[in-house]
Amino acid sequence: MPSIISPLSPDPSVPASAMPLISPNALLYAHLKQSPPRRPSSRTPSEPRPIQLNVGSLAHCNGSSLVKIGATTIVCGVRAEILPVTEIPSFRITKAGASYTPTAPVVRDTRYQGDTEKDNKEEDEGEYSPISLYNLVVPNIELATGCSPRHPANAAPSTEAQSISQRLLSLLHTSQLVRSSDLEIIYTPPAQAEDLELGIDTDPQLKAYWTLYVDMMCISHGGSVFDAAWLALYAALKDTIIPKSWWDADLEQVLCSAEVADARKLSLRGIPVPSSFGVFVPEKRVLGQDGHQDPYWVLMDTDGFEEEACAETGCITVDAGGGKGSSLILRIEKNGGSNVGVEEMVNMVTLAERRWQQWKTVLDAALSNS
Amino acid sequence: MSDRRRLNGPAGTTSPPVFTPSTGSAISPQYRSRKPNELRKIFLQTGVVPSATGSAYLELESPPRSRSTVLNTSSTIKLSCSVHGPKPLPRTASFSPNLQLSASVKFAPFATRNRQGYVRDSTERDIGMHLENALKGVIIPDRWPKSAIDIAVTVLEGEDDQIDGDRIVGVGLVNMLAGCINVSMAALADARVDCLDLLAAGVGAIVAGPEKPLRILDPASIEHEAILASCLVGYLPSRDELVEVWTNGSSSTQGANAGISFDEMLDSAVAAARGAQTVIKEVLVEALTKTKGGTKKLSHDHMNDVEMKT
Amino acid sequence: MPSLASSLPFSPAELAYLHTSLASVPPLRPDARSLGTDFRPLRAETGVLPAVNGSAHVGFSDGREAIVGVKLEVEKTAGKKSVHGPIRTEDGVVDMDVDVDIEDQYQGGRHSAKGKQEWVTLSLTLPGLRDDDPNLAFLEEMLREPLAVASSTSTSTSTKPSEMGSTTSLQDNLVINSRWHWHIYIDVLLISPNGLASYPLPLLSMATHLALRDTRIPRLKSEGEEDPVADDDWMASTYLYPRGKASSGVVKPPVILLVVVVGENAIFDPSREELAVADGVVAVSVAAGVDDGDPCKVLAVRMIDTPARDTMKGVPQSGEAPEGVDVPGVWRPRLGGVKRSILKAVVKSVVVDGVARDVISGLDGFLNLEAGANAGSMAAV
Secondary structure (H helix, E strand, C coil): CCCCCHHHCCCCCCCHHHHHHHCHHHHHHHHHCCCCCCCCCCCCCCCCCCEEEEECCCCCCCEEEEEEECCEEEEEEEEEEEEEHHHCCCCCCECCCCCCECCECCCECHHHHHHHHHHHCCCCCCCCCHHHHCCCEEEEEECCCCCECCECCCCCCCHHHHHHHHHHHHHHHHHCCCCHHHHEEEECCCHHHCECCCCECCCCEEEEEEEEEEEEEEEECCCCHHHHHHHHHHHHHHHCEECCEEEECCCCEEEEECECCCCEECCCCCCCEEEEEEEECCCHHHHHHHCCCCCCEEEECCCHHHHHHCCEEEEEEEECCCCCCCCEEEEEEEECCCCCCHHHHHHHHHHHHHHHHHHHHHHHHHHHHC | CCCCCCCCCCCCCCECCCEECCHHHCCCCCCCCCCCCCCCCEEEEECCCCCCCEEEEEEECCCCCCCCECCCCCCCCEEEEEEEEEEECCCCCCCCCCCEEEEEEEECCCCCCCCCCCCCCHHHHHHHHHHHHHHHCCECHHHCCCEEEEEEEEEEECCCCCCCCCCCCCHHHHHHHHHHHHHHHHHHHHCCCCECCCCEEEEEEEECCCCCCEEEECCCHHHCCCEEEEEEEEEEHHHCEEEEEEEEEEEECCCCCCCCEHHHHHHHHHHHHHHHHHHHHHHHHHHHHHHHHCCCCCCCCHHHHHHHHC | CCCCCCCCCCCHHHHHHHHHHHHCCCCCCCCCCCCCCCCCCEEEEECCCCCCCEEEEEEECCCCEEEEEEEEEEEECCCCCCCCCCCCHHHHHHHCCHHHHHHHHHHCCCHHHCCCHHHEEEEEECCCCCCCCHHHHHHHHHHHHHHHCCCCCCCCCCCCHHHCCCCCCHHHHHECCCCEEEEEEEEEEEECCCCCCCCCHHHHHHHHHHHHHHCEECCECCCCCCCCCECCCHHHCEECCCCCCHHHCCCCCCEEEEEEEECCEEEECCCHHHHHCCCEEEEEEEECCCCCCCCCEEEEEEEECCHHHCCCCCCCCCCCCCCCCCCCCCCCCCCCCEEHHHHHHHHHHHHCCCHHHHHHHHHHHHHHHHHHHCHHHHHCC
């Protein structure tokens, strides 16, 4: 029988491409101890991979995007569906201010009423935003597509997939990316229908919400999937158009116009950009006689192989476009290990800002092309 | 029972938007501008998933798309496929002298007009069985005893021809299976799994013509008023063998009154498969010459290295 | 693992013997059937279940049995995709939506007579097989698929005026009026000692065929666009597939024949041994011709994975043969597929040479027998 699998062959030399599988830690250390330090992909430790973006290529979606960062590929599609308020358990309607402005929804859940004034002036939907209350934006990432040997097809969502979906959801909520006013379908009864005696008034009523299902398929898993997933989600939401919709009082349901000319885009708040990093600490036995004192390297935008070798990981999410001249830090995550100090974190924020600039350029180019 | 490992969205049920008729949204049926024996252009690329043993991406030429309506009627087929293996059978599996091939097809939630669930439905399982059957016919299983190979196809966009209805049926599904077979074959070749032949799939159909039924290759459902019958074959050209046949729609063997016979329909499907094969072959040869000249990817293919030494 | 391939306890020597004898001309079949087109005897009865619209019970001589029950339910027809939900008749303006227009254009305004595939639900229960087994989905689809194909191309003399169309399929016969339709539930239960090892497709298909022909639709008291009200007089009900003289253009449900190809031979109704060495397994769904003289029609053809691919190869006494060299009488797992010409020959023998017609007339025999025993049910036709 002819042998096809070469590891069985007597050749003693190990091909270079097998090294990451055999001893990732030693390989990474061998690369990083050069000066200046170089990663196996010949990037410097602080250098992120380039981003490729393509929007609006899927036909059946309200908005879609494809993000490629190195070997990581994510396809994201946004689908908008209608959630009538009658479907929401324990939804309570109160009538707020009489005047209706398009940006300020008038009919609110009672718990949220106090914020109405503030909301008029934009920003801050607070913790009781309908989006988080009723789960109106639903991000899900699917890794079980055979995107890497560690993620076989047809498996239930792995811990990694569940954790990425949750992190995306929480970043969506805390960054308040989507405005709940964009998702409301409000009905203003015609003035002649008013009949105070019968208790019919013509105040605008909230009839339904749009629900955005954001589904991401990871086609190829090459590390830093969270970053790629968030960027894909952001670009897809940016590309999303919501059809013009209204409440039909006779049919008692929401109808939409199929015209693109009537539809509108979502107005997103800011441009949060996450930057993942890993901290590489070589194993003691690998260090051997080199005699360094606990060396470690912070690697920005880790690829799949580096991710496996790094125990300490984290992610900084910044928005550098916040008008006030300085960038905002939206979220800092870090876990596992204790090598990174305050100073390094400050450095990393600068790197994250640079990443933000990179994304902005890519995004603008892609959106203007579409 | 909701899926507790995914985010399920609102507690209430959401429904897809209901559109009202408007002048701009009238869907004008598109007519076939290709010749009856002309295939749609196929875009195929291998090596899209670096960490997989082999992978490929396939896309069909997209029809002209009207940007004025939100409801999109012109969709095309976009498939991504990854191959993992041959790898040792898991310890729990019983001994097998042959390569155990498993293939699966999954629609992305946004692949069809109505949102798909994450759990595989019966259409996906059915297509997966068809694909598995076709691919089992092209591999040489006793080359890899005690091994397994997994093939996963992700449907990013399906040719959804249904005006209404929840399932994707009819010729859209048949075309999708043909795409699945072609993309899987390219990925298998990219994984350097030696096969009997370069398998290719093609679809032939009988459509209602102006006077009498017409025989065409590679039907796109949106281009025809009625598709009377369709036939898919998985074909091994150098052996003139069929590893997969799936026909649907009534046809008789006598060409007399019904017009076109089963045999003729089968021959058109084979012609379509031959056409697809030339594309796959071209792409694979091109990919090979490229890797020979260029540098090696880091994680990819050391089997390839060894081959080149000899 | 496909359960079709597993649990086949044949040694390479047995497989080689079986293959050689089946490939000889004429084939030597292990159960001594003289022709490749011979079928094994079977038992069948219809109307076995009391609480359904139609049922059948079919048993093969190897101990496998299938029971099929058909239930009909009245269901509200969901509106077209564009506008659905609570649509009342007075909203006729809204009802005239785009999709209806399109469909009118396509089908010459007869869209009301077109059914949807979702109205036919077929579910299959096989003991010892998980609900989400792909084999189950594959079998279900195979049984369901030909039902949805329009099967007649002549002036069908049906009981309802709404279906005077040129082609009708099962779902088209389920239309009551523009707002209501019947939903048909076909539940198939297989009882088999071998699981999937002897592919149960012909058995299931014949049982489904008989159950559908036994199915009766209650007579409706309501007319036209009224909400349907059914007559509870069972004697007044009509058959879903009207019975009558074969020459008067009656439509019959499809039948699926399983054929294995061994060498140049096509072998029908394969037993477990014959399946195990098949070069290819083909399922052909056929519908009877509308008139006596009409040939049968092919509705669907599928190829099924043959268990002979995943078998242990035999080793000749003289030592291992080099690859690609076939030693006669030594088993090699099957590679590749079926020659194109052989597949055409299979379809030809089903349709032109009349295997399908023989099977369908055999099944007619069962019904006529029962009809003779129970003249009352014939009176309703």
